[in-house]
Amino acid sequence: xxxxxxQSVDAxxxxxxxxxxxxxxxxxxxxxxxxxxxxxxxxxxRIAEIKSTAATKLDALAEQFTQSATAKGAVVFRAxxxxxxxxxxxxxxxxxxxxxxxxxxxxxxxxxxxxxxxxHHGIQADETDLGEWIxxxxxxxxxxxxxxxxxxxxxxxSDLFSTAVRxxxxxxxxxxxxxxxxxxxxxxxxxxxxITGANIAVAxxxxxxxxxxxxxxxxVTTLPPIHVAIVGIEKLIENFEDISPILTALPKSATxxxxxSYVSIITGPIPNTDGTQKELHIILLDNKRTxxxxxxxxxxxxxxxxxxxxxxVCPVFRLVGGHVFGHIYTGGIGTILTAWFHAWxxxxxxxxxxxxxxxCKEVCPGKVDIPGLLLEMRRRLAAKxxxxxIQKTALQIINNRxxxxxxxxTAALLQKPIVRDGFIRHLPLFxxxxxxxxxxxxxxxxxxxxxxxxxxxxxxxxxxxFFAGCAIEFVFPEIGEAVVKILxxxxxxxxxxxxxxxxxxxxxxxxxxxxxxxxxxxxLEHLLxxxxxxxxTACATCATALKKEWIHVLTExxxxxxxxxxxxxxxxxxxxSEYVHFLLEEKKLxxxxxxxxxxxxYHDSCHARQQGICKTPRSxxxxxxxxxxxLQEQNACCGMGGAYxxxxxxxxxxMLKRKLNNIINTEADYVSAECPGCLIQIRGGLDKLxxxxxxxxxxxxxLERLR
Amino acid sequence: xxxxxxxxxEAAGSEVHRFKKDADALQFIRGFLKQEEIQDxxxxxxxxxxxxxxPKAGTVSFENPGVKFLVxxxxxxxxxxxxxxxxxxxxxxxxxxxxxxxxxxxxxSSLPEIHIACLETGQILPDLPTIxxxxxxxxxxxxxxxxxxxxxxDIERVLxxxxxxxxxxxxxxxxxxxxxxx
Numbered sequence: 001x002x003x004x005x006x007q008s009v010d011a012x013x014x015x016x017x018x019x020x021x022x023x024x025x026x027x028x029x030x031x032x033x034x035x036x037x038x039x040x041x042x043x044x045x046r047i048a049e050i051k052s053t054a055a056t057k058l059d060a061l062a063e064q065f066t067q068s069a070t071a072k073g074a075v076v077f078r079a080x081x082x083x084x085x086x087x088x089x090x091x092x093x094x095x096x097x098x099x100x101x102x103x104x105x106x107x108x109x110x111x112x113x114x115x116x117x118x119x120h121h122g123i124q125a126d127e128t129d130l131g132e133w134i135x136x137x138x139x140x141x142x143x144x145x146x147x148x149x150x151x152x153x154x155x156x157x158s159d160l161f162s163t164a165v166r167x168x169x170x171x172x173x174x175x176x177x178x179x180x181x182x183x184x185x186x187x188x189x190x191x192x193x194x195i196t197g198a199n200i201a202v203a204x205x206x207x208x209x210x211x212x213x214x215x216x217x218x219x220v221t222t223l224p225p226i227h228v229a230i231v232g233i234e235k236l237i238e239n240f241e242d243i244s245p246i247l248t249a250l251p252k253s254a255t256x257x258x259x260x261s262y263v264s265i266i267t268g269p270i271p272n273t274d275g276t277q278k279e280l281h282i283i284l285l286d287n288k289r290t291x292x293x294x295x296x297x298x299x300x301x302x303x304x305x306x307x308x309x310x311x312x313v314c315p316v317f318r319l320v321g322g323h324v325f326g327h328i329y330t331g332g333i334g335t336i337l338t339a340w341f342h343a344w345x346x347x348x349x350x351x352x353x354x355x356x357x358x359x360c361k362e363v364c365p366g367k368v369d370i371p372g373l374l375l376e377m378r379r380r381l382a383a384k385x386x387x388x389x390i391q392k393t394a395l396q397i398i399n400n401r402x403x404x405x406x407x408x409x410t411a412a413l414l415q416k417p418i419v420r421d422g423f424i425r426h427l428p429l430f431x432x433x434x435x436x437x438x439x440x441x442x443x444x445x446x447x448x449x450x451x452x453x454x455x456x457x458x459x460x461x462x463x464x465x466f467f468a469g470c471a472i473e474f475v476f477p478e479i480g481e482a483v484v485k486i487l488x489x490x491x492x493x494x495x496x497x498x499x500x501x502x503x504x505x506x507x508x509x510x511x512x513x514x515x516x517x518x519x520x521x522x523x524l525e526h527l528l529x530x531x532x533x534x535x536x537t538a539c540a541t542c543a544t545a546l547k548k549e550w551i552h553v554l555t556e557x558x559x560x561x562x563x564x565x566x567x568x569x570x571x572x573x574x575x576x577s578e579y580v581h582f583l584l585e586e587k588k589l590x591x592x593x594x595x596x597x598x599x600x601x602y603h604d605s606c607h608a609r610q611q612g613i614c615k616t617p618r619s620x621x622x623x624x625x626x627x628x629x630x631l632q633e634q635n636a637c638c639g640m641g642g643a644y645x646x647x648x649x650x651x652x653x654x655m656l657k658r659k660l661n662n663i664i665n666t667e668a669d670y671v672s673a674e675c676p677g678c679l680i681q682i683r684g685g686l687d688k689l690x691x692x693x694x695x696x697x698x699x700x701x702x703l704e705r706l707r
Numbered sequence: 708x709x710x711x712x713x714x715x716x717e718a719a720g721s722e723v724h725r726f727k728k729d730a731d732a733l734q735f736i737r738g739f740l741k742q743e744e745i746q747d748x749x750x751x752x753x754x755x756x757x758x759x760x761x762p763k764a765g766t767v768s769f770e771n772p773g774v775k776f777l778v779x780x781x782x783x784x785x786x787x788x789x790x791x792x793x794x795x796x797x798x799x800x801x802x803x804x805x806x807x808x809x810x811x812x813x814x815x816s817s818l819p820e821i822h823i824a825c826l827e828t829g830q831i832l833p834d835l836p837t838i839x840x841x842x843x844x845x846x847x848x849x850x851x852x853x854x855x856x857x858x859x860x861d862i863e864r865v866l867x868x869x870x871x872x873x874x875x876x877x878x879x880x881x882x883x884x885x886x887x888x889x
Contacts, residue, residue: 021864072847130870131861149861157862177859177867184871189784205844215857215872218817221849222810223780240843244835258715259800259854262872268847271810273780 005349012320013650018151019318027312030256046245048367051303054237055293061203061236062284069206072268074280082112085283093123098192104217105129106197108230108285110328111341126187128216130180137164143322146254146308151321194220198231205240207267211260218262225272226279233284234302246305249365253307292340297376301336303366310360310370315637316353319654325350332360332370351377355644357606357637378511387512395515401501408474412443423687437653438684441475448477452496455484460493465532469542470502471676482699483538483576489706490588499526503545508553509642517557520550524565538576538699540607540675546573577617577674577698584623590707591624600626601668604635605675617674617698624705632662640681660685663693671695708798712831715801719855721876729760729886732879740771747772749785754778756815759792759825761886778811789815790823796831797838800854803878804838807851822873827884
């Protein structure tokens with residue numbers, strides 16, 4: 001990570017305005033309320049279908065729109081580049097003697113830096129959306145797609161307005177809003193041109209759908225005699241009736257409203273206040289969108305309806321806000337759009353901010369797989385430029401099991417001087433940051449594969465394979481031991497193929513799909529060789545690899561002969577909690593009678609949540625006598641994210657802090673998560689805080705309660 | 708349908724009143740004009756668009772020179788109150804909808820601080836797909852969907868009312884609308 005970028009992230013972490021505001025909002029709850037009674041999954045499917053179909057024929061839709069709108073009397077201009085839009089508008093202003101312009105919110109106009117260009121030509125363009133006006137007065141960029149000035153406090157806004165109106169204003173929001181009403185009303189009445197964006201453009205009818213809460217777009221399109229709309233071509237949809245699903249979702253996802261205060265559907269020029277017809281110019285902006293649509297992977301990003309919900313739920317955005325993204329569009333989706341609309345080089349550091357928790361993907365109304373696309377950017381970057389030498393060497397070593405394991409065993413001996421009670425609490429010199437807020441686990445002296453040899457297996461017809469994964473193998477062998485003992489209690493024989501090694505998720509996450517596919521290939525030959533009914537893993541991250549990503553990377557790397565084997569394996573793979581829940585249901589395991597019922601809170605690790613494994617571990621633990629006390633934001637990322645905690649330690653620790661607070665507030669005896677990665681993070685964090693709450697894997701907790 | 712409409716409209720910050728006939732609604736407006744001190748002073752006018760609630764243009768007299776039936780950018784900008792007819796209601800969101808191609812309607816519903824929107828109760832339809840079928844545009848037009856007052860949360864995400872448009876939206880639902888209006 002380059003130095004300036006790291007500094008901008010650190011500076012952003014110091015500013016709590018935006019994260020405090022998002023915290024107070026509680027977006028997930030208010031969004032859920034707005035969608036009450038609506039089949040949200042069906043709605044998302046419908047939107048994804050409409051937008052993905054449109055993305056496959058942008059050119060045809062633009063042509064159809066041009067014809068429909070022209071037939072109704074509008075002037076349509078198709079602009080390939082931002083410069084073409086700037087020239088068009090400047091020329092129009094000069095021809096019509098326009099010197100004052102009012103604008104309602106348009107991200108497309110931000111994308112092409114319209115205001116500064118017009119100012120350069122002596123044309124004053126005033127933003128009228130309150131947030132945009134604030135940002136304009138502050139000479140900044142929007143920090144959020146929907147609420148552009150979210151990073152500024154009322155005091156800061158008051159200072160900006162006081163300077164603008166040349167008198168001292170209070171910090172009362174209602175007064176500030178009144179000042180904006182009066183100041184901007186004058187501008188509406190005197191402007192000679194109004195510029196808007198559009199939320200939807202309908203090819204069939206040539207209509208523009210413009211959504212606002214303030215009512216500024218109504219004034220911008222009514223008072224000045226000329227209306228110019230700048231529309232990114234990804235806003236095009238084919239049919240008028242298809243407005244419905246998009247307009248149903250947009251306000252709910254954006255601001256948790258059933259509908260915004262105002263929606264205008266404008267088709268062709270409408271009358272002016274002096275009885276003349278309005279001059280309506282619609283500029284369809286391409287700016288590499290067509291190129292994006294031709295890319296089979298990135299076409300999906302054109303399904304975005306710009307609601308900003310991905311920003312509201314992003315644990316990283318909540319911490320750093322929009323400005324570290326360095327450009328117009330912010331957050332994960334912004335990183336993708338910036339790469340295409342502006343330059344790939346600009347996003348080299350940005351894609352590394354995504355921790356891959358997947359929350360954005362789950363709420364996106366257009367079903368854009370934002371983390372998947374960011375990973376694809378990383379993959380292309382790695383394929384083109386190669387990984388940094390140290391990272392590549394490390395990943396290659398992980399892939400070579402004998403060397404990797406020998407190194408870990410050596411490290412287990414070398415760490416002795418700094419280990420206390422199984423934790424490394426302080427690291428020397430430049431490594432000290434890594435253990436500042438979280439003790440690190442030590443490497444186990446006896447790895448799991450050695451422990452396994454000491455557990456005598458019952459001869460049974462039911463055999464399962466246990467896939468341990470690196471963390472259980474070398475950090476938490478006791479979790480593996482608990483899993484095996486529980487399965488044995490149910491009369492099941494556990495097999496542990498010695499050839500198994502790292503699942504390849506670190507390689508996959510670094511974009512090194514070639515190395516990840518090698519990891520998949522080597523594991524497959526060992527895991528598919530026996531008569532076992534299932535492959536059990538107690539690590540949600542490994543489960544993601546076995547169930548999903550091996551198929552994905554092998555397909556991507558054209559190893560077709562292995563894909564069907566990976567699919568076979570995926571169908572047999574189960575998370576430990578899923579399998580144990582089944583054993584408990586079948587009464588294969590007997591629970592101790594004890595008078596005490598310990599309390600427990602449960603953290604949904606991202607990789608388990610992505611597989612939909614949330615209810616079964618809770619239910620299994622409750623069956624074993626634990627009393628569940630849910631923690632706030634139980635499904636928010638703990639900040640571990642594999643190598644993320646090393647690459648982005650400051651962000652990782654802030655996410656952890658939040659998680660720890662929520663855990664401690666439950667006052668539960670235990671916190672559990674079915675992911676050793678999360679346990680490393682949470683257990684280490686709780687140790688630093690001397691908390692009484694202990695972090696345990698479900699297997700450890702369940703074993704304690706079995707007869 | 709009306710009950711759902713009222714519930715959702717009020718949740719969005721609108722005021723909803725229901726009347727049997729035009730005359731009852733007009734009576735309400737008379738009281739409203741008095742209460743809001745509408746008079747022939749810039750800033751305190753009422754602009755009356757669409758001949759809403761009138762059997763014929765300008766046939767209802769208010770003996771109040773502050774009530775302007777000529778809606779211009781000047782009279783609307785100096786009005787405290789704007790009165791318009793609406794074409795439909797949308798129950799699922801508590802929205803009122805109007806073909807507002809005529810500029811008078813747009814001015815009267817967007818510039819004043821208070822907007823009184825008159826709607827026939829029977830024109831409340833269930834949802835967006837139903838409305839979109841009604842308004843499929845075949846010629847140049849502007850359709851306005853209005854849900855509650857003008858609002859913003861752009862400063863610290865704190866809700867503030869009336870940043871550019873009306874601070875109050877008062878919806879009058881009339882069961883038997885005798886006047887055609889415009």
